Each structure stands twice: as C-alpha cells, then as structure tokens.
Amino acid sequence: SGCFDKSTYYAIDSDIEAIASGITNEDDLVHFYGGILRLVAHDFMDYDRHNDIPMGTDGCIEWDHEVNLGLWGSIWCDDCDLTKLYNDKYSHISKADFWIAASNAVVRNLSVDKSLDMVDTFLWGRKDADSCAGQGDRVPTGSGCREIEDVFLDAMGLQWRDAVALLGAHTIGKAHVDFSGHDGYWMPSTAEALVFDKQYYEELVMRPWRAHNIDTKYEDFIASTDITHKEPQIMLKTDVCLWFDTDNYYPCCTRTNRWLDGQNMCDWEQKLSDSECTRYDADNSRMAAVETVVEFLGGPKPSENNDPFYKAFATAWFKATTNGHDNLKTLSSKCW
Numbered sequence: 001s002g003c004f005d006k007s008t009y010y011a012i013d014s015d016i017e018a019i020a021s022g023i024t025n026e027d028d029l030v031h032f033y034g035g036i037l038r039l040v041a042h043d044f045m046d047y048d049r050h051n052d053i054p055m056g057t058d059g060c061i062e063w064d065h066e067v068n069l070g071l072w073g074s075i076w077c078d079d080c081d082l083t084k085l086y087n088d089k090y091s092h093i094s095k096a097d098f099w100i101a102a103s104n105a106v107v108r109n110l111s112v113d114k115s116l117d118m119v120d121t122f123l124w125g126r127k128d129a130d131s132c133a134g135q136g137d138r139v140p141t142g143s144g145c146r147e148i149e150d151v152f153l154d155a156m157g158l159q160w161r162d163a164v165a166l167l168g169a170h171t172i173g174k175a176h177v178d179f180s181g182h183d184g185y186w187m188p189s190t191a192e193a194l195v196f197d198k199q200y201y202e203e204l205v206m207r208p209w210r211a212h213n214i215d216t217k218y219e220d221f222i223a224s225t226d227i228t229h230k231e232p233q234i235m236l237k238t239d240v241c242l243w244f245d246t247d248n249y250y251p252c253c254t255r256t257n258r259w260l261d262g263q264n265m266c267d268w269e270q271k272l273s274d275s276e277c278t279r280y281d282a283d284n285s286r287m288a289a290v291e292t293v294v295e296f297l298g299g300p301k302p303s304e305n306n307d308p309f310y311k312a313f314a315t316a317w318f319k320a321t322t323n324g325h326d327n328l329k330t331l332s333s334k335c336w
C-alpha cells in the first residue's frame with residue numbers, strides 16, 4: 001500500500017545515522033548497526049522455495065526461538081530506537097521493507113567513502129506476515145558448510161558466490177554469550193567492526209584460527225591470544241568452512257606455523273599445532289567458495305580494492321531480499 005519514494009529512502013538513511021550518532025559507546029554502536037543487518041538476514045534466511053509456506057522477507061521472526069535471541073529486546077522492541085522510528089514515521093510501509101531500507105542505510109554509512117549505495121536495486125511492496133511458525137528452525141546455527149548448502153543453495157536457490165558475499169557482513173558486529181553462546185567480534189578491533197569492507201575475507205585467510213568451545217554446541221574458532229586482543233575474536237564453523245573443510249576435520253587450527261612469544265599460536269587452550277585444518281580437494285564443489293574468497297580479497301597482493309566484494313554483495317543482497325516476491329516495485333521518484 002501507499003508510496004515509497006527516494007526521499008523516504010534517504011530519510012530512513014539519515015534517521016539511522018542520527019540514532020547512531022547519539023550512541024557514544026562503541027560496542028553499543030556495533031550492536032545497533034550489526035543487529036539491524038542480522039535482523040534482515042534472519043528474515044531472508046528462512047526462505048525455502050521447496051516449502052508450501054516459503055516465508056522469506058515478511059517482517060516475521062520467531063523472537064523467542066534460540067537462533068533469534070538478541071534481536072528482540074535491543075534491536076526490535078517497544079522501547080527500541082529502531083522500532084520507535086518505524087512507529088513514529090514509517091509505519092505506512094511494511095516492517096519487511098523498512099528493515100531492508102534500514103539495513104541498506106547501515107551498509108552505505110559504514111562502507112568505505114559511503115560508496116556502497118544500494119538504492120538502485122531496492123524494491124518495495126513486501127507484506128508483513130502475522131505468524132511464521134517454524135521460522136527459527138530454518139535459520140542456520142553455524143555448524144558448518146552443510147548448513148550453507150541446505151539453506152543458501154538449496155532452500156534459497158542462491159549460488160556459492162552469493163553465500164560467500166552475504167557472510168562478509170560478519171565484518172560488522174559481534175557475537176554475545178547471552179544470545180548465541182558465542183563470544184567475540186569477527187574483527188580484531190571494535191573500530192574495524194564499524195567498517196563495511198572485505199576485511200572478513202582477509203581475516204579468514206591470514207589469521208591462525210584455533211578450534212574453540214570444542215565438544216559443545218557452540219563449537220567455533222578463536223584467534224590469537226589475550227596478549228594481542230582486548231576482546232575475543234571469533235569465526236563460526238560456517239565462516240571458516242569457506243576456506244577449510246571444517247565439516248570433515250575438526251577440531252583443528254588453520255595455520256600451525258605461527259609463533260608468538262616462543263609459543264605456537266595453535267597451542268593456547270589445548271594443543272592443536274599438530275591438527276592443521278584441511279583444504280578442499282580440487283574437485284570438491286566447495287572450491288567455488290574458496291575461489292570466491294580469493295576474488296573478494298581483491299587481487300594477489302594486499303589491496304584496498306573492495307569492488308569485487310561490494311558488487312557481489314549488492315547482487316546477493318538483492319536476490320536474498322526479493323526471493324519469492326514477484327510484485328515488488330522500484331522507488332517512485334516522488335510521492336504526492
């Protein structure tokens with residue numbers, strides 16, 4: 001219903017920035033930005049093209065489901081800034097559309113030189129669903145690449161390239177013990193978690209990642225030591241599997257030849273220097289993920305080239321947020 005024009009789109013962008021500029025604590029700021037992106041990801045990751053009830057971006061989340069914890073209460077709730085903004089100014093558009101526009105604002109504002117503006121590929125007209133029983137069960141928990149194949153490739157109908165691009169959003173944000181049971185930033189510092197760029201792929205490839213929370217339901221990877229990091233730095237198995245075969249070989253450490261203060265960096269909580277993570281064979285279909293990571297690094301040498309990642313992210317984001325919809329509209333030039 002109604003009308004959604006470019007000025008409304010950019011008004012949402014400015015309003016998100018205005019809220020962000022009022023958040024003085026950096027950790028809270030990361031969670032504000034990251035939480036908005038995660039909210040949309042959880043709305044689109046429930047899409048299943050093979051199911052009679054496909055779901056997808058419909059503004060419906062099972063807030064109490066374990067996989068969604070943390071979204072209700074600090075990102076979306078009666079007293080949450082984002083919700084208040086919606087109720088005050090934008091409730092004439094659907095929540096699903098609003099969340100995506102808000103996420104686009106996050107991406108634009110945190111991208112290098114604010115260069116990743118997805119306005120031209122933004123479509124609107126989604127309808128909110130009142131209920132979505134079973135939504136949470138469709139969202140991946142982080143166990144490994146089997147989940148990426150089931151959710152992104154099979155249910156959502158995306159390519160490996162799309163999945164790898166979307167996961168680059170983990171550059172922004174943090175995992176919280178109280179929400180997911182995982183703890184830490186994907187980036188080495190809070191400041192880096194506030195820049196939407198290709199650093200996720202650099203961290204994945206360059207850093208020694210040690211298996212962590214082994215034999216618990218929170219199995220993941222942790223980087224380095226408390227000597228080099230104030231906050232824990234983590235990757236999930238669904239992140240590390242874009243480069244290493246963690247589904248078939250775990251626990252392991254990704255780079256067993258790194259030393260710090262005379263100690264092997266794989267041997268902090270337990271000895272893993274003798275368990276190097278394995279790579280995929282050349283004929284493994286997951287090599288498509290590996291090749292995409294190489295591409296997003298932006299060249300053979302360290303570079304500032306975010307273009308391959310940005311372009312692929314915009315494409316994948318478009319597919320993920322429009323999946324299952326066939327009557328969405330482009331932004332009007334002006335609503336009267």
Ligand code: HEM
Nearest residue numbers: 031034035037041141142166169173174175176179180238
């Ligand atoms: C295999 C798919 C995915 C898995 C298993 C996964 C898992 C997780 C987990 C466990 C957390 C930590 C939540 C917490 O404790 O607060 C998280 C956070 C986050 N995720 Fe994902 N995620 C996936 C895909 C995505 C996608 C596609 C996006 C966006 C395009 C995304 C964006 C984020 C962001 C920005 C955060 C940080 C939230 C914050 O700072 O509060 N994730 N994810």
